[in-house]
Amino acid sequence: MHTTTHTTGNLRHELFGAGLLPVDGDGEPCADQRTANWFRAVRTGFHEQPYTAPEVARLAASYQVDGRVLLGVYDDDAPAPSLDAAIPVATFAEFRKTLNTGAGNLVESHLITVVTVRPSHRRRGILRRMMTDSLERARAAGLPIAALTASEGTIYGRFGFGPATVLDSVRVDVKGGLPVQAPAEGQVVSVDPASLKELAPALFERFHATHRGSIGRQDAYTLRATGRVGPDAVKDDPTLRAAVHLDAAGEPQGFLTYAFAGWDTSPVTMKIRDLVAATGTARRELWRYLGAHDLVERIDYGAAAPDDPLPWSLDDPRRVTVTEREDLLWLRIIDVPAALRAREYAADGRLRLRVLDPLGYAEGTYELAVEGGVASVDVVDEAGTPADLELDIALLGSLYLGGTGVRTLVEAGRIQAASAEALARAERVLDLAGAPYAINGF
Known part of the structure; x- marks a missing residue:
């Protein structure tokens, strides 16, 4: 891919693909310096020893197969004796794979991984900028769902991700x-x-x-x-x-x-x-x-x-x-109608959902109608009939695959149900039998 660069203050954000240098004769594959520096920052961020050059080359080749897009954030004005400015102060990567949303539906999704920020550069909005830019790219590409695996449980809820499988x-x-x-x-x-x-x-x-x-x-x-x-x-x-x-x-x-x-x-x-x-x-x-x-x-x-x-x-x-x-898997719904239409349902019925989204991507009221196991979704006027359920977008991610039940989140005080009847109807429509099962980290 072509390199894309933009700046925020004195920080430079650069998107690029993992690069390998041409190999002549019997030479060993070798990653380009930018890729090697990016992996060095990753390993430092996860408190691991640096990869050797052959290890970086093997990983870079694998990343190319996946079509991963890498992001490095660079502080070109870091004072001496800081690390070489060519080594990112933050890393991020994204790629696409399908998510099984039930009933054999495979939905192309936006996967986020390898997120690190150097301690010296915390609380500068770097993570927020990397994440929101990535979600914007996913939305522009028409991808309804983003996914990640979280090393810490308190980081990603503010970006609308909810735990969906265990x-x-x-x-x-x-x-x-x-x-x-x-x-x-x-x-x-x-x-x-x-x-x-x-x-x-x-x-x-x-x-x-x-x-x-x-x-x-x-x-x-x-x-x-x-x-x-x-x-x-x-x-x-x-x-x-x-x-x-x-x-x-x-x-x-x-x-x-x-x-x-x-x-x-x-x-x-x-x-x-x-x-x-x-x-x-x-x-x-x-x-x-x-x-x-x-x-x-x-x-x-x-x-x-x-x-x-x-x-x-x-x-x-x-x-x-x-x-x-x-x-394991955390989901972020980007396009509520597209995601709900792609989901499996165990029973027919109608629900009105009021979704709150601190980032604004999915904020709105939605009318979900399931007939014959097939869902239709309309965006409705918020001044109309009150919603059956009011929930944060992260909790919709947790409900999406059926790994968590509606009543569980209502009784936890995380979801508001308009009435006992609305709660019972939501359980019939949204709850699914059996646990979702993802076996891959990424």
Whole structure:
């Protein structure tokens, strides 16, 4: 992409794509200096050691596959002995992937990631400018929804983002095996992780198409599945193992990547890196396979659904312990009518919603009518009939995928319902069965 530059005071904001220098002969790929400086600022912002030049090059190539747009904010007037002015004082990135909004609807969405601001430049409005400019770009492109994953829970609500999905970290006791009650179906085979280059993305696309809340995957997940990126470094991971579930016809239905945590763990532990199943059977059989490893006493997994069926698969559900629950996907509705039309609904009905938006993008009163599971949305005169529900745009993001119920937010004092009847009607129309399930960070 072409570089776009604008200034705010003495700060320069520059949008650009990750860049790689031309490679001659047997030379190694190398990122351009601007890209290398941007990654250095990112690593500093997340309190990590700088990437090596080969790591930056591998990441830059992956970012190009995703079509990521990078933003660096530069202080050209920083006093000596500040860091080189070519190293950004703030970073930001955006790209597009689809969001499964239910009933098989995949909606192109605006993803925001890698947000950092140097401590010396806090409280100068940098984050607000980066975020509002990004949301403006999304709106101009006609994208109805923005999404991010939040490292802190108090930052993004003011920009209209609300937590929409959660994940459980679980520990599974596999001492003596993992007694799955259902008979085995198909078979699970060990594979070289490198063989997953085409299969892993294809199986994820099948998962993505059938799971409300799923967000499209970036190229880094293929690199991880194939062992080209490890958990702690952007280099080949020789510890990675992989397996694939084949159905009775020999067709792949799911894959698993995992690694041994070491003999010094107590109990002896295997860690799941990724588990993608296109069917419930494949998921169950991959767990059965994990439980068949000799000498291993525990399996750790950090991306279980809140309503994961695994405990019900076992002779003793107490073998599964939830150790942590945390939000993953945060949503920001930019275009309320377009987003509501794209959503899944469990029942027909009508609702009038009064939406408050501190940034002004989605402020208004909307008449939602669902008939035959299909929604129509009209913008209505605010002086007309009072709204059934009044809510902040961030809470609409939390309700959107059905991960939170209407009554929960009303009883929390976060949403105002006009009457008990309006609340009951809103529950019928907006609440959805089952938890949304997103397994990707970004």
